[in-house]
Amino acid sequence: MSNNPAEQSGLLFSDSDVVVKARLARAEMxxxxxxxxxxxxxxxxxxTNKALGEVMIQSTKYCWPDLKKAIEQMPFEIEFI
Structure with a gap:
């Protein structure tokens, strides 16, 4: 049995995966x-929580910088949490 909590829960993430939580207006989700x-x-x-406007953004460590720049240029306010 693995001691890795991610493996125990059935989530198998590579060390190159990036998971970012963010919050924005519900109307913009x-x-x-x-x-x-x-x-x-x-x-x-x-x-992840429609009522609060919370989302999870999954990417890779290689794609995340480009995706983050693109998201920051989108026509709405987004808060990374």
């Missing part, structure tokens, strides 16, 4: 998802 989707597989957006 779908737009963020569509814009990130359109960036050519730089990352994936998952809603």
């Amino acid at each position: 779908q737009m963020l998802d569509k814009l990130v989707e359109g960036l050519g597989h730089l990352g994936i957006v998952t809603t």
Whole structure:
């Protein structure tokens, strides 16, 4: 049995994976998802708490810098938490 909590929970992340939590206006959540989707597989957006506007953004350590720059240029306020 593994002592790694991520493996125990069934989540197998590579050391190159990046998971970032963020918060934005609920009305903008779908737009963020569509814009990130359109960036050519730089990352994936998952809603974690719709009521609070919280999302999880998954990427790789190689793609995250480009994705972060793109997100920061999007036409809405987003707070990385």
